[in-house]
Amino acid sequence: MTDFLQLVLAGAADGSIYGLLALALVLIYRSTHIINFGQGEMAMFTTYLAWSMLNAGWPYWGAFFGAIAIGFVLGLVVHRILIHPIEGAPELTIVIVTLGIYLFFNSIALWIYSGVPKIFPIPAGVPKQSWDVGGVFVVPLHVTIFAVLLALMLVLFAFFRFTKLGLAMRASAAQPHSALLVGISVPMMMGLGWGIAAMAGAVAGLLSAPIVVLEPNFMATILIFAFASATLGGFDSPVGAVVGGLIVGEVSALGGRYIEFIGTDLQLLLAFALIVAVLLVRPAGLFGRPQVVRV
Amino acid sequence: MDTVRRIDWRRNWFIFALILGAILLPVSGPIDRGVLRLLRPISIFALFFGIVGVLTLLGAIYLGPIAERSRRNLRLLQAFGALLIFIAFLVAPAYADNIPYVTTYKLTVALQWVMVVVGINLLTGYTGQISLGQGAYFAIGGYLLAIASFREWSLPWGVSLILAPIFTGILGFLFGFPALRFKGPYLALATLALAVVISPVAKRFEDFTGGVQGIPMYGQINTWGIFGDDYERFLYYFSLVAAAAMLLIVWNIMHSRLGRALIAIRDNEVAAAAMGVNTALYKTTAFGIAAAFAGFAGAINAATIQFVSPDQYSVLVSIRVFVGAVIGGVASVLGAVVGGLFTQLIPDIAAGISDAAPDAIQAVILVVFMYAMRGGFAGFVEQTWRYGRQGVQLLRPERAAEEREGRAAAPVTSSQEQA
Numbered sequence: 256m257t258d259f260l261q262l263v264l265a266g267a268a269d270g271s272i273y274g275l276l277a278l279a280l281v282l283i284y285r286s287t288h289i290i291n292f293g294q295g296e297m298a299m300f301t302t303y304l305a306w307s308m309l310n311a312g313w314p315y316w317g318a319f320f321g322a323i324a325i326g327f328v329l330g331l332v333v334h335r336i337l338i339h340p341i342e343g344a345p346e347l348t349i350v351i352v353t354l355g356i357y358l359f360f361n362s363i364a365l366w367i368y369s370g371v372p373k374i375f376p377i378p379a380g381v382p383k384q385s386w387d388v389g390g391v392f393v394v395p396l397h398v399t400i401f402a403v404l405l406a407l408m409l410v411l412f413a414f415f416r417f418t419k420l421g422l423a424m425r426a427s428a429a430q431p432h433s434a435l436l437v438g439i440s441v442p443m444m445m446g447l448g449w450g451i452a453a454m455a456g457a458v459a460g461l462l463s464a465p466i467v468v469l470e471p472n473f474m475a476t477i478l479i480f481a482f483a484s485a486t487l488g489g490f491d492s493p494v495g496a497v498v499g500g501l502i503v504g505e506v507s508a509l510g511g512r513y514i515e516f517i518g519t520d521l522q523l524l525l526a527f528a529l530i531v532a533v534l535l536v537r538p539a540g541l542f543g544r545p546q547v548v549r550v
Numbered sequence: 551m552d553t554v555r556r557i558d559w560r561r562n563w564f565i566f567a568l569i570l571g572a573i574l575l576p577v578s579g580p581i582d583r584g585v586l587r588l589l590r591p592i593s594i595f596a597l598f599f600g601i602v603g604v605l606t607l608l609g610a611i612y613l614g615p616i617a618e619r620s621r622r623n624l625r626l627l628q629a630f631g632a633l634l635i636f637i638a639f640l641v642a643p644a645y646a647d648n649i650p651y652v653t654t655y656k657l658t659v660a661l662q663w664v665m666v667v668v669g670i671n672l673l674t675g676y677t678g679q680i681s682l683g684q685g686a687y688f689a690i691g692g693y694l695l696a697i698a699s700f701r702e703w704s705l706p707w708g709v710s711l712i713l714a715p716i717f718t719g720i721l722g723f724l725f726g727f728p729a730l731r732f733k734g735p736y737l738a739l740a741t742l743a744l745a746v747v748i749s750p751v752a753k754r755f756e757d758f759t760g761g762v763q764g765i766p767m768y769g770q771i772n773t774w775g776i777f778g779d780d781y782e783r784f785l786y787y788f789s790l791v792a793a794a795a796m797l798l799i800v801w802n803i804m805h806s807r808l809g810r811a812l813i814a815i816r817d818n819e820v821a822a823a824a825m826g827v828n829t830a831l832y833k834t835t836a837f838g839i840a841a842a843f844a845g846f847a848g849a850i851n852a853a854t855i856q857f858v859s860p861d862q863y864s865v866l867v868s869i870r871v872f873v874g875a876v877i878g879g880v881a882s883v884l885g886a887v888v889g890g891l892f893t894q895l896i897p898d899i900a901a902g903i904s905d906a907a908p909d910a911i912q913a914v915i916l917v918v919f920m921y922a923m924r925g926g927f928a929g930f931v932e933q934t935w936r937y938g939r940q941g942v943q944l945l946r947p948e949r950a951a952e953e954r955e956g957r958a959a960a961p962v963t964s965s966q967e968q969a
Contacts, residue, residue, distance in 0.1 A: 290735040292742065341920060346734040348920050350680055351876050354869055355913040355920070361866075362909030475865060479746050482739050520754040527743040534732050534740060 270504020286448025293356025295478030330453025489543020568600025610938025664890030669840030675881030678816030683741030685868030691848025722841020726834030764859025879928025
């Protein structure tokens with residue numbers, strides 16, 4: 256039983272990271288109807304920047320928020336110079352440009368930081384020692400990640416629900432043309448969406464780097480899990496992304512342990528199977544709204 | 551009137567590119583410092599596009615009238631062009647060492663990319679199904695050859711080479727069934743996941759695949775006595791013939807009932823279905839053919855490298871091939887050739903400049919193409935050709951009229967179509 260609980264906790268921690276990155280994907284999908292294949296690599300790159308700042312002697316939280324701020328600007332800039340000009344282009348073009356983002360950041364990181372794995376510290380103030388709760392070891396870092404996910408959820412919810420800016424962003428996502436008519440700068444709102452998404456991605460990168468090692472490809476597998484989470488939850492639902500992330504985290508943790516065939520290597524296969532299954536059975540995901548297309 | 555007759559410099563940018571490249575290339579030779587090293591590949595690129603543009607324009611002016619006279623002429627011209635390219639590849643190994651960045655080995659691998667790219671062209675360019683997972687079939691083909699001929703059983707490698715496309719083709723066909731329900735970016739997502747999954751799977755089934763160690767393939771592969779035991783040259787010509795055969799197959803598919811059905815599906819699936827096209831069957835068939843091509847390429851690639859390991863089949867393979875396909879021109883047979891060469895050579899050229907970030911340069915090229923030339927290289931050639939034809943009609947109306955009369959006199963129904 257303790258073994259099981261242990262796994263559930265670990266799965267929740269992994270799932271929170273998937274949820275964070277899935278949240279980023281969903282925010283971008285909601286604002287611009289694009290699946291950003293470069294999301295993970297952007298997050299990876301900001302994490303490397305944080306590593307540089309730490310090496311330059313910044314305190315942990317300084318580097319943490321510095322990287323998040325840079326991530327925000329990065330999202331804005333990427334949207335402005337890459338995504339905005341090709342708005343309304345065929346699907347293929349958009350997919351290709353986001354693949355370009357993937358390749359670009361991946362190889363820039365490889366160029367600047369080399370492929371040698373780097374050790375990324377856990378957040379300052381979080382104890383390294385696990386807590387022993389009735390025989391189950393609770394890792395403080397895992398709890399922190401979970402808490403950060405919940406906090407971010409609440410902040411985003413409040414932002415979208417109670418602020419004017421959030422309302423404007425929702426309006427431009429739902430009805431771009433009507434939003435333009437009432438004076439909302441839709442491109443600006445879309446850019447903001449990308450910025451906020453890149454921020455969420457940066458948080459995912461910063462918190463997952465201590466668990467896995469920091470190397471240019473470390474986000475690639477997490478991105479696939481995040482895809483699975485977002486697909487499961489529904490690409491247009493932030494709540495779905497988080498719930499989906501937690502489910503994917505649990506499924507891969509428990510599946511990896513209890514299904515002998517899968518082991519730790521094939522958790523990715525599980526994610527892939529999940530993506531295919533969800534797209535087959537319920538393409539809109541658990542929380543998404545099915546899109547009705549008029550022909 | 552005069553404004554129309556004057557040459558439109560904005561559409562003639564490649565002439566500037568030609569001049570710029572011609573000036574920059576000799577200048578950039580001795581410069582070998584920092585960012586300035588970028589000058590050389592840029593000038594090569596400019597020169598390349600300039601030459602291609604000017605040649606296309608000349609072709610449009612002097613060969614265009616012939617091509618437009620009848621469909622048969624057009625086909626003959628196209629066949630002649632294809633033959634020229636084929637001959638260039640035939641003699642390439644003799645000169646390979648004199649061309650910078652090129653060796654026979656690299657050309658061999660480039661031809662194998664051409665095979666994968668032509669599959670992507672069929673699937674993505676003509677059928678409209680975005681597949682980022684061709685690297686997975688490529689890997690399966692490679693592993694199949696390695697396992698069947700070297701590790702588990704000792705089948706002759708020629709047999710494995712036939713088995714590989716059959717096996718991957720069936721896999722692709724089967725994957726096509728769930729993929730029928732995936733739309734647009736979701737399909738890209740699922741296929742990308744497929745590409746990512748393949749390498750951990752190869753690591754996991756250690757008993758078969760040798761795990762991280764991979765499978766080295768000792769011993770020469772039987773060349774059936776062709777070229778004696780010049781293994782390298784044999785593989786080059788083998789790949790060349792195979793790639794040419796695949797290009798021919800796709801060309802023929804595109805001009806058959808199946809091809810027209812695929813294009814109909816790409817352009818409007820609902821309308822195609824309403825016209826009685828069995829969309830499900832055709833789409834899965836396209837998946838199967840593309841996968842079979844990738845599997846064959848993977849097998850021959852494994853024979854060339856004489857080694858397979860999970861690391862050489864990372865997701866980047868799929869992405870690079872896809873990028874190559876897009877830059878070559880995704881709905882064109884000519885584009886597949888350029889795309890394959892691009893996939894192999896650009897990373898090398900880029901690595902030659904700055905020992906790192908080759909993919910970054912590729913990414914920049916990719917994005918620039920998406921802004922400026924969405925049709926890729928082949929699209930560029932086609933546009934320039936059409937522009938050249940219009941130019942003739944504007945600049946020399948009397949000549950255009952002459953041509954029109956000539957065409958009207960021709961007995962066969964003429965066609966405006968540019969394939």
